[in-house]
Amino acid sequence: MSIEVSGVNKRYGDFVALENINLSIPTGGLTALLGPSGGGKTTLLRVIAGLETADSGSILIEGTDATRLAVQKRNVGFVFQHYAAFKHMSVARNVAFGLEIRKRPKGEIQARVEELLELVHLSQFAHRLPSQLSGGQRQRMALARALAVEPTVLLLDEPFGALDAKVRKELRDWLRRLHEEVHVTTVFVTHDQEEALEVADEIVVINEGRVEQVGTPDQLYDAPANDFVMGFLGSVTTLDGQLVRPHDIEVSLAPAGPDSIEGTVSRVQRIGFEVRLTVLTDDGEVVTVELTRPHARRLALEQGRVVFLSALFEPAKPVLVAGA
Amino acid sequence: MAEVRRVRNGPFGYLLRAFVIVYLVLLVAWPLLLVVTHTFAHGTESLQALFADPDLVAALRLTALAAVVATVINTVFGVGISLLLVRCEFPGKRLLSAFVDLPLAVSPIVVGLALVLVYGGRDGWFGPTLESWGFQVVFATPGIIMATAFVSLPLVIREVEPVLREVGTEQEQAAWSLGASGWQAFWRVTLPAIKWAMIYGVVLTLARSIGEFGAVKVVSGNVLGETRTATLAVEEKYLNFDQDGAYAVAFLLASVSVLCILVVFVLRARSARRFSAEGQ
Numbered sequence: 199m200s201i202e203v204s205g206v207n208k209r210y211g212d213f214v215a216l217e218n219i220n221l222s223i224p225t226g227g228l229t230a231l232l233g234p235s236g237g238g239k240t241t242l243l244r245v246i247a248g249l250e251t252a253d254s255g256s257i258l259i260e261g262t263d264a265t266r267l268a269v270q271k272r273n274v275g276f277v278f279q280h281y282a283a284f285k286h287m288s289v290a291r292n293v294a295f296g297l298e299i300r301k302r303p304k305g306e307i308q309a310r311v312e313e314l315l316e317l318v319h320l321s322q323f324a325h326r327l328p329s330q331l332s333g334g335q336r337q338r339m340a341l342a343r344a345l346a347v348e349p350t351v352l353l354l355d356e357p358f359g360a361l362d363a364k365v366r367k368e369l370r371d372w373l374r375r376l377h378e379e380v381h382v383t384t385v386f387v388t389h390d391q392e393e394a395l396e397v398a399d400e401i402v403v404i405n406e407g408r409v410e411q412v413g414t415p416d417q418l419y420d421a422p423a424n425d426f427v428m429g430f431l432g433s434v435t436t437l438d439g440q441l442v443r444p445h446d447i448e449v450s451l452a453p454a455g456p457d458s459i460e461g462t463v464s465r466v467q468r469i470g471f472e473v474r475l476t477v478l479t480d481d482g483e484v485v486t487v488e489l490t491r492p493h494a495r496r497l498a499l500e501q502g503r504v505v506f507l508s509a510l511f512e513p514a515k516p517v518l519v520a521g522a
Numbered sequence: 523m524a525e526v527r528r529v530r531n532g533p534f535g536y537l538l539r540a541f542v543i544v545y546l547v548l549l550v551a552w553p554l555l556l557v558v559t560h561t562f563a564h565g566t567e568s569l570q571a572l573f574a575d576p577d578l579v580a581a582l583r584l585t586a587l588a589a590v591v592a593t594v595i596n597t598v599f600g601v602g603i604s605l606l607l608v609r610c611e612f613p614g615k616r617l618l619s620a621f622v623d624l625p626l627a628v629s630p631i632v633v634g635l636a637l638v639l640v641y642g643g644r645d646g647w648f649g650p651t652l653e654s655w656g657f658q659v660v661f662a663t664p665g666i667i668m669a670t671a672f673v674s675l676p677l678v679i680r681e682v683e684p685v686l687r688e689v690g691t692e693q694e695q696a697a698w699s700l701g702a703s704g705w706q707a708f709w710r711v712t713l714p715a716i717k718w719a720m721i722y723g724v725v726l727t728l729a730r731s732i733g734e735f736g737a738v739k740v741v742s743g744n745v746l747g748e749t750r751t752a753t754l755a756v757e758e759k760y761l762n763f764d765q766d767g768a769y770a771v772a773f774l775l776a777s778v779s780v781l782c783i784l785v786v787f788v789l790r791a792r793s794a795r796r797f798s799a800e801g802q
Contacts, residue, residue, distance in 0.1 A: 269698045276699040282692035286714040296700035347700055475663055
């Protein structure tokens with residue numbers, strides 16, 4: 199295990215930011231810390247980096263006890279949401295910073311900087327100032343800068359949070375590819391479930407200072423440990439008092455079985471390739487259902503139509519227990 | 523820039539502009555111009571006479587020394603206090619912030635008297651002790667430097683503080699994570715980021731220090747050739763009906779101030795360009 203977090207607590211006055219966090223992050227993996235804003239995920243990342251100190255608990259990085267180690271000595275690469283570019287230095291000097299601090303020979307620094315700029319596709323911008331780059335380019339520069347010192351672990355705090363949707367998506371794919379090339383243990387913080395599901399090998403869901411669940415994207419999506427995880431990863435609705443995914447509800451025009459629930463379509467919304475139905479059941483429950491357009495057309499769904507709903511799968515049961 | 527162009531071009535706009543111009547001419551430009559014309563009424567004769575007078579050269583040298591030393595002190599402390607005000611939380615922080623502005627609010631004469639009360643050689647609070655160690659403050663160069671430093675204290679702080687606040691701490695944290703020590707991070711990252719604000723503050727401090735009169739008058743004792751500064755020389759020459767001499771020294775002092783303002787003007791234009799480039 200590359201990073202071992204055990205029994206970490208952190209408070210800010212009355213506010214509990216982290217509560218007894220126990221976590222193992224595997225070597226060479228790409229792990230997402232996912233959760234809502236203010237849930238403690240950034241605090242945890244900063245505690246791992248040494249930018250914050252935990253009130254209690256310990257941090258091991260590659261077997262070394264880093265709990266009392268200063269950030270300078272932990273050999274971690276840290277990437278900030280707002281890039282934290284050194285504004286007065288050229289892109290190349292930014293990337294060279296860590297190596298200059300380590301007093302490496304000039305020739306070596308130059309070669310390494312060129313190699314890294316190649317890796318992040320910024321070779322032609324080496325002599326520009328950060329202010330002359332786009333947000334996505336700045337973040338790639340920040341990534342090259344962090345990688346320059348060959349960190350044991352790479353920590354990214356909402357790395358794409360300040361970018362627009364299209365650039366975010368590009369950088370996500372790019373980060374995934376980069377990780378396959380570089381293979382450094384990477385932990386990134388995000389509040390975007392899609393980002394986590396798409397990029398990460400493993401996801402740690404954090405809420406209100408606690409770890410809710412750890413697992414692969416599939417495990418988390420298909421077998422959420424609790425209602426919070428289920429609700430946070432993808433949309434949910436209630437059917438017969440139980441949480442289900444809106445696309446896991448079968449709609450039919452006649453009762454499909456004894457468990458079918460009768461209701462009336464109160465709204466039909468078309469969103470791109472899918473159709474979202476709002477159905478008011480006879481028990482007074484408002485259920486959201488998602489289905490494909492051809493399917494909706496086949497059933498000739500429209501407002502006021504009587505339909506029967508049944509869950510395609512059994513409602514999810516907790517499988518992985520947090521921190522276990 | 524859009525707001526700057528919102529000048530009304532109706533008759534009211536022209537009236538307003540005329541008013542401002544008349545006001546500035548009567549209050550600033552004309553009097554200053556008269557200083558220049560008086561100085562050069564007999565060619566460069568009066569300026570040459572100045573530099574031939576060893577007492578006056580000593581006065582100019584003392585003013586330069588006091589201004590430079592006070593500026594160095596205020597730059598080092600100013601950056602330090604700014605860091606304290608922006609980065610640290612401690613009880614009494616608002617009080618400290620208010621204290622920093624005090625020198626601007628208090629009359630320099632009061633500053634001078636206060637310094638005499640503390641450091642006065644005969645019956646000051648601390649002065650006799652210092653003097654018994656052979657260190658004279660009041661009626662000597664240290665007192666002049668202290669008075670000058672006191673009145674120009676807030677200028678660097680008030681320039682650097684907002685920039686420091688805006689820069690934030692992320693760049694420093696990034697530097698730490700790359701292995702830089704606190705000092706390296708300050709030297710390589712923070713200082714370059716506040717460089718222009720600092721230079722701006724230094725220029726203002728220098729201009730203010732060179733022109734200081736009230737506080738210096740009280741603490742200097744005005745000993746000819748020893749503790750008489752250039753501003754005190756202007757007053758004395760004026761009172762002694764040496765108007766040409768007074769105007770010549772005044773011209774020298776004003777030229778340095780104008781030069782300072784020009785430097786600030788150029789720096790401002792430069793930083794404005796930098797900011798608009800960063801805003802993209």
